[in-house]
Amino acid sequence: MPEFRMLEISELNAWYGESHILHGVDFNVQEGEVVTLLGRNGAGKTTTMKSIMGLVGRREGSVKFKGGETIDLMPNLIARAGIAFCPEERGIFGSLSVTENLMLPPIVAPGGLSVDEIYALFPNLKERAKTAHGTRLSGGEQQMLAIARILRTGARMLLLDEPTEGLAPVIVQQIGRTIREIKSRGFTVLLVEQNFRFAATVADRHYVMEHGKIVDMIENAQLGSSMDKLHEYLGV
Amino acid sequence: MIMIFGIPGPLLFGQLLLGLINGAFYAMLSLGLAVIFGMLNIINFAHGALFMMGAFVAWILLDALGIGYFPSLILAPLIVGAFGVVLERTIISRLYKLDHLYGLLLTFGLSLVIEGLFRNAYGSSGLPYRIPDILQGATNLGFMYMPNYRGWVVLAALVVCFSTWAIIEKTSLGATLRAATENAPLVQAFGVNVPRVVTLTYGAGVALAAFAGVLAAPIYSVNPNMGSNFINTVFAVVVIGGMGSILGSIVTGFGLGVIEGLTKVFYPQASATVVFLVMIIVLLARPRGLFGKAA
Numbered sequence: 001m002p003e004f005r006m007l008e009i010s011e012l013n014a015w016y017g018e019s020h021i022l023h024g025v026d027f028n029v030q031e032g033e034v035v036t037l038l039g040r041n042g043a044g045k046t047t048t049m050k051s052i053m054g055l056v057g058r059r060e061g062s063v064k065f066k067g068g069e070t071i072d073l074m075p076n077l078i079a080r081a082g083i084a085f086c087p088e089e090r091g092i093f094g095s096l097s098v099t100e101n102l103m104l105p106p107i108v109a110p111g112g113l114s115v116d117e118i119y120a121l122f123p124n125l126k127e128r129a130k131t132a133h134g135t136r137l138s139g140g141e142q143q144m145l146a147i148a149r150i151l152r153t154g155a156r157m158l159l160l161d162e163p164t165e166g167l168a169p170v171i172v173q174q175i176g177r178t179i180r181e182i183k184s185r186g187f188t189v190l191l192v193e194q195n196f197r198f199a200a201t202v203a204d205r206h207y208v209m210e211h212g213k214i215v216d217m218i219e220n221a222q223l224g225s226s227m228d229k230l231h232e233y234l235g236v
Numbered sequence: 237m238i239m240i241f242g243i244p245g246p247l248l249f250g251q252l253l254l255g256l257i258n259g260a261f262y263a264m265l266s267l268g269l270a271v272i273f274g275m276l277n278i279i280n281f282a283h284g285a286l287f288m289m290g291a292f293v294a295w296i297l298l299d300a301l302g303i304g305y306f307p308s309l310i311l312a313p314l315i316v317g318a319f320g321v322v323l324e325r326t327i328i329s330r331l332y333k334l335d336h337l338y339g340l341l342l343t344f345g346l347s348l349v350i351e352g353l354f355r356n357a358y359g360s361s362g363l364p365y366r367i368p369d370i371l372q373g374a375t376n377l378g379f380m381y382m383p384n385y386r387g388w389v390v391l392a393a394l395v396v397c398f399s400t401w402a403i404i405e406k407t408s409l410g411a412t413l414r415a416a417t418e419n420a421p422l423v424q425a426f427g428v429n430v431p432r433v434v435t436l437t438y439g440a441g442v443a444l445a446a447f448a449g450v451l452a453a454p455i456y457s458v459n460p461n462m463g464s465n466f467i468n469t470v471f472a473v474v475v476i477g478g479m480g481s482i483l484g485s486i487v488t489g490f491g492l493g494v495i496e497g498l499t500k501v502f503y504p505q506a507s508a509t510v511v512f513l514v515m516i517i518v519l520l521a522r523p524r525g526l527f528g529k530a531a
Contacts, residue, residue: 055421074424075421075424079424095415096411096414103408104411104412104423
């Protein structure tokens with residue numbers, strides 16, 4: 001049986017105002033996979049995520065989701081098609097309580113996690129549910145909330161932009177467990193990461209970005225033997 | 237006769253009630269401005285003209301179609317709100333990417349055009365609107381006689397203000413509005429049609445102004461300037477309460493109406509300026525307004 005292409009991106013170009021950020025990005029994500037975008041700062045990883053959601057000023061090329069073209073759609077329709085986005089800055093709303101933040105994204109399809117399942121995955125959030133301002137949570141709790149709220153929506157394709165950035169190792173481990181858990185439930189995940197050691201613990205494949213293009217693809221199993229190459233790409 | 241601070245009781249309470257009535261209009265108008273400012277980032281200078289339109293639509297509905305006060309209280313906000321939706325879609329939405337100043341200039345121009353059209357059609361002397369029969373007369377409260385219609389206005393304004401507050405602060409629709417005020421692109425990326433929410437928010441804010449206009453019709457004569465008479469004070473209320481603050485608009489609106497009323501009793505010469513004095517003092521002590529959040 002051929003693998004089902006959940007997300008297929010070809011010749012994607014994107015601009016912020018006058019500056020041309022993505023120069024023909026090509027990659028794909030199969031259903032049920034966890035795929036990472038690796039690369040240095042400014043390589044275009046976050047812009048790729050935002051371009052998939054339609055959140056850049058201008059984008060051209062092709063972004064097919066489940067075979068349907070989304071390049072001309074507004075962000076709300078892309079979300080309704082079943083793609084959910086967790087931004088790098090987490091996007092927790094300070095004027096909303098923790099519960100309101102959790103319940104904010106509309107349900108786009110059946111099959112999302114129930115609130116009880118979410119609290120089982122993130123016990124801290126249950127304890128903090130009554131907090132009046134979402135931004136009063138710690139950085140780690142905010143990150144969990146940002147992931148939790150998109151698990152509710154029924155979207156099966158998740159875009160997670162640097163979920164481990166700036167977090168303590170114990171929280172990074174919890175987020176790793178969460179990603180493996182949602183993968184086992186059949187979700188598809190596209191992950192942006194700076195930390196490839198973390199990426200290696202959750203992903204099936206890695207794409208490497210440089211200067212607004214995909215320059216390489218590495219299977220997770222080959223990661224060990226590709227270390228030299230990877231160090232060169234990432235400059236670590 | 238009861239004397240309070242050397243002032244006859246009925247005079248004091250009469251001015252207090254007048255202050256509450258004015259405060260009710262300040263609160264309803266500044267509330268609509270706050271809702272619109274929060275969502276569209278536009279200072280809606282046309283608000284006074286749309287308030288006036290509400291009163292005129294009620295007058296026209298009665299004059300042309302025989303539709304009475306209570307149906308107008310629903311119909312006029314719907315009609316003027318729909319007009320607001322058209323304004324937002326066709327004109328105002330073109331300004332979102334520009335500086336605040338453009339929105340202010342455009343809506344100021346719109347208010348001049350709207351007022352001019354009504355002045356041209358109906359003159360500026362003012363048209364009477366009869367108090368509905370059921371609200372005629374006055375009630376003896378023991379310490380004063382209260383005209384029934386005025387009591388109704390204060391009650392209706394309180395209900396509308398606190399319903400609006402409850403919708404915004406306590407419902408999931410309100411949570412979506414608050415979130416979109418903070419970060420509209422992200423809310424849209426969750427699947428919410430934000431441009432439509434913005435349009436409907438403008439329509440709702442405008443409908444609030446029109447509702448206030450219908451309430452005002454039997455009290456003030458229905459004339460093209462009735463909005464401009466209010467709007468300067470209303471902008472002071474918005475600044476004192478804190479730009480975009482819902483609760484701030486309500487509390488400050490009623491509060492300043494009362495302060496204005498009391499000033500009329502104790503030092504009538506200052507009654508026209510007291511609101512602006514309060515504004516200066518508040519801005520010196522708390523530049524973001526009484527209920528404003530830190531930027």
